[in-house]
Amino acid sequence: MTNLQQGLQIDKPVWKPASRNTLSVLLADVLLLLLGLFGVAQCFVTAFSLPADRLILTASIVLFAGMFIGIFSMKRFILPVLLLLAAVYCGTAYWLRTYFLQGFIITTNRIMSELGSHSRFIFPLYRVDLPRGDYEEACTIFLIFLLFFLSCFLSWAIRRRHSFWLSLAGTAPFLLVPLGFTIMPAWPSVLMLLAFWATLLLSRLSANSSFGRTAAAGKVSLLALPAVILSLLLLNVFVPQEDYVRPPSIESLRTELEAGIYQSPLLNPGSADSELGRTSLSRSGNLQYTGKTVLRVRNPQKTPIYLHAFSSSVYTGTSWEPLPDSAYEELEQALYFNPQNMAGQFFSLYAQPEEREALFMEVEIENIGANKKCIFAPYGLATRPEELSGGAFVNDSYIQSSSLFGSRNYSLQAWNVPGYSRSVSLESDAPFTVSEQAYRSFANTHYTQLPQEIKMKLRWLCEQVGIPNAQSATQSEVVNAVVEYVRSSGTYTLSPGTTPVGRDFVDYFLFENHKGYCVHFASSAVAMLRAQGIPARYAEGYAVTAADYGVDGWADIPDRRSHAWAEVYTPGLGWQPVEATPGVHLSAGQMNEPDNTLESTPSSEPESEAESEPEASSEPEHETENSSSLESEPYSSLPEVTEGSSFHTAAPVLLPIVIAGGCILLLLLRRAFLLWRRKKGFTAPDVNRRALYLYQYLTQLTDFGEPMDKRAEELALKAKFSPHRLSDDEIGYLQNVSDTAGRRAYEGLNALQKLLFKFWKCLI
Structure with missing residues (x-):
């Protein structure tokens, strides 16, 4: 009877979570993590052209992935281990703080520069206190620290949470932000991220949402991963990336959103004069102004001045674009002073004390309605970069506000260069002369370029009308001849119409339309000067005449005073403005006053409008001017710089x-x-x-x-x-x-x- 009563005894059911450490799950997590990290790193580096060592980044990703997967596979002591790693991280960051911070600045500058070049937003740039040879090392160190954080987060999201949404949130910005600015990262990195998301989503759907993951989910991931990758590769073969064209409806929506964002006063404060460094000539059509004051300027000397917003360097036929950053590398070691302060260096060496006192001026500017990201600077700038609080010198093009919301009030010191009349011989072996000649060579190389077709046509025109070139006449003779011809080549009007699609802007104005405003005359003057071998640039800003100042030295400048002019490089004094627009004489108080001023509807469009897509220019033509004597001309000098901008000392x-x-x-x-x-x-x-x-x-x-x-x-x-x-x-x-x-x-x-x-x- 006892034997009959004996039988199989079953214990009480016990709750036991599914195993998380099966080999298939572990292997799937490692592969997913590596795929996500490699996709993010390659997207980030290729989208913004970051100077990083790819091999070191690859080794770091493998190391971090293995380390954090191991940590989050532990059943105990996860938090103490993470705290220990955090302490090691902070200690290493402090030990490498110089390269860490400079790498952060380099990375930020590259991102801001790339985003700015693909949009009309104005992003600040910061000065890098490292030689260019150390850029790659510093950027690599910063990216390693960044990947440490990202590896920890993704390992936790994949291994502990197995969360598709957390993983998506940690990786999607690295792809979506560039795509939002029409920047395309390397296509393999995009495929990696797509495969990462698709595989994680499929494996997540196969997991038990209430009680964790099972070995079956791991096997699903291992099977889904190659299938997803193969599908994406086949898609790339049958639908190549270069053949993809956005549907018209999507492109229209993107354009409308872009326009709405650009017009937002929060993201684009003030009425922008143009995107700094760029001017779209294809959209320079009819203009209207409100007549409202945009700047208030105080100059006790009541000197007529050009307030320089920016200079553009590369003429494409449809726009003026800035030089690429790589063009300035040759100047890094050649100059001991900032080119924007060339006039200040000259006066400190060659001007007499009484001349310095007479020519020195301090200009106060109150920005009411203009682009607050721009520092409007007079020519002959004496203020050095380290003396300008809240402003950053950007290459040799302009000064940009380093404040997030722009600058409203600031003061700048300058020299009244047109008031200097003596001729000075520069000492051939003096440090100033050596640096000036280095920059002069740079200017002759980069600021005489034009597309070949328009260059040959303008040379033919100059020959027909008797304008000499730089080899047969002095710079003053060439400049005066070009200015005289351009002033008489067309009729000034604010309603010239737009340039036909596919036509060169200068060609259409000089040879067919003969109607335009300052943008047309300035662009034509720069192009003709370059064709004759004179270094010249296109500039925009505001013009202040002697008649604008009140008794207290303040001048109210309306939006209709937005202006464009040419710049010519003068040895020793730097860049100086050249006025080619008919009817404009600042010293005599003469400015073309438009008669179509609006009374109520504000206009955010200046005499030129920004364009975000740069185009390639023709090959440079090398022509140099070796004069060792300096003769004063009726222009004033332009600020320039070879580095980025100033990073706050509190960084x-x-x-x-x-x-x-x-x-x-x-x-x-x-x-x-x-x-x-x-x-x-x-x-x-x-x-x-x-x-x-x-x-x-x-x-x-x-x-x-x-x-x-x-x-x-x-x-x-x-x-x-x-x-x-x-x-x-x-x-x-x-x-x-x-x-x-x-x-x-x-x-x-x-x-x-x-x-x-x-x-x-x-x-x-």
């Missing part, structure tokens, strides 16, 4: 604060998200599902010493395996137990454990 202090603040913000956002998700589970319409969420919460409390309630465990098993729904009393019991256990567990912890309980585990 070493502000950067850690910003990083720490960002980490705290992310921690709070994570806490809010987890609490919201738990609350959603605790109030789920399905009572049994709600019970499982409550039991999962009680399970997490056991890590903090809170014992599991036996009845709660029985109710959870019933909710999981029984076909019946829990009663209201049963679910109420689970809720009461969860609330009581959570408060009791929290009250029994020390201060550090409470922080972990509340802000990392987010259990209360």
Whole structure:
């Protein structure tokens, strides 16, 4: 009888989560993490042309992926290990702080430059205090530190949370931001990210959302990964990237959104005169002005001045574009002073004390309605970069406000170069002369370029009308002849119409239309000067005449005073303005006053409008001028610089604060998200599902010493395996137990454990 009563004894069912450390799951997580990290790194580096060592970045990705996958596979001591790594990270960052900070600046400059070149936004640039030979090392070090954070986040999202949305949030910005500015990263990196997202989504759909992952989910990932990659490769073969054309509806929507963003006063404060460094000639059509004051200028000397906004260097036939940053590398070691201060250097060496006193002036500017990202500077600038607070010298083109919302009030010191009349011989071996000749060679190389077709046509025109070239006459003779011809070549009007599509802007004005305003006359003068071998540039800004000043030395400048002119490089004094627009004589107080001023509708369009897509120019023509004597001419000099712009001296202090603040913000956002998700589970319409969420919460409390309630465990098993729904009393019991256990567990912890309980585990 005893033997008959004996039988198979089955223990009470016990809750046991699915294994997370099976080989298939581990291998799938490693492959997914490597795919995501490589995709992000390559997207980031190729989209913004970052000077980084790809081999070192690859090794870092492999190292970080293996390290963090191992850490998040641990069952215990994850937080202490992460804190130890954070301490090592901070110590290494401090040890390499110079390269870390400079790498951050280099990376930021490259991003801002690339985004600015593909849009009409005005982004600040910062000065780099490293030789260009160290750029790659510094940028690589910064990217390694960045990949450390990203590897940790993705490892946690993939290994611990297996969350598609968290992984997408951590990687998508590296692709979507460039694409939003029509910047295309390397196509293989795009395929990597697409494969990463698709595989993670498929494996996530195959996982059990309530009780974690299984080995089956890992196998699904391993099978899905090659299938997704093969599908993307086949798609690339049958639909090549270069053959893709955006549908007209999508392109129209993008254009409308872009226009709306550009017109936003928050993102584009003030009425922009043009995008700094660029002018679209194809859209320089009819103009209208409001007559409202945009600048207030104070000059006690009441000197007529050009307020320089920017200079453009490369003529494409449809636009004026800036020189690429790489063009300035040759000047890095050649100059001991900033080219924008060339006139100041000259006067400090050659002017007599009484001349300095008579020619020196201080100009105060109040920006009311113009582009506040631009620092409007007079020629003959004496203020050096280190003396200008809130402004940054950008290459040899302009000064840009380094403030996020632009600059409203500032003062600049300058020399009245047209008032200097003596001729000076420069010492051939003096440091100033050596540097000046280096920049003169640079100007002759880069600022005499034109597309070949228009260059040959303008040379023929100059020969027909008797304009000499730089080899047969002095610079003054060539400039005066070109100015005289351009002034008489057309009629001044604000309604010239637009240049026909496909036509060269200067060609259409000089040979056919003969109608235009300052943009047309200035562009034609620069092109003709370049064709004759004279270094020249196109410039925009505002003109202030002697008649504009009041008794107190203040002048109110309306928007109709936005102006364009030519610039010519004068040895020793730098760039000086050349006025080619008929009817404009600043010293006599003469300016063309348009008669179509609007009274109510503000105009954000100046005499020229920005264009974001640069075009290639023709090959340079090398012509030099070796005169060692300086003869004063009726122009004033232009500020220039070879480096980026000034980075705030507080960067070493502000950067850690910003990083720490960002980490705290992310921690709070994570806490809010987890609490919201738990609350959603605790109030789920399905009572049994709600019970499982409550039991999962009680399970997490056991890590903090809170014992599991036996009845709660029985109710959870019933909710999981029984076909019946829990009663209201049963679910109420689970809720009461969860609330009581959570408060009791929290009250029994020390201060550090409470922080972990509340802000990392987010259990209360």
